[in-house]
Amino acid sequence: MPDDIELQKQVNRGVQAKLLLENSLLTEAFASLETEYANALFLTKLEDQPAREKFYLAFNVVGKVRNHLTMMVQNGHVAATELKSLTADAERKKKFGIL
Numbered sequence: 001m002p003d004d005i006e007l008q009k010q011v012n013r014g015v016q017a018k019l020l021l022e023n024s025l026l027t028e029a030f031a032s033l034e035t036e037y038a039n040a041l042f043l044t045k046l047e048d049q050p051a052r053e054k055f056y057l058a059f060n061v062v063g064k065v066r067n068h069l070t071m072m073v074q075n076g077h078v079a080a081t082e083l084k085s086l087t088a089d090a091e092r093k094k095k096f097g098i099l
Contacts, residue, residue, distance in 0.1 A: 007083040014076010
């Protein structure tokens with residue numbers, strides 16, 4: 001089980017990831033890239049398989065980055081819950097003199 005310092009780092013990273021996902025400039029960039037890559041993918045010629053593969057991979061990477069940030073937010077929430085539980089346990093032990 002991670003210690004409270006590591007949990008706090010995860011909480012902080014989750015907050016930063018949430019701010020990124022809520023950032024209008026980044027959201028616009030993701031949408032723009034997905035549109036650009038999808039259009040480029042559909043405009044490739046049938047015999048141009050390397051270009052199709054390149055645009056397909058690029059399109060999917062944008063989604064993977066967004067999903068990674070979303071997972072960081074979720075991990076931050078879990079870490080915050082664990083940190084709160086550790087703090088409550090420590091306070092209970094201190095209150096009852098169990099150290």
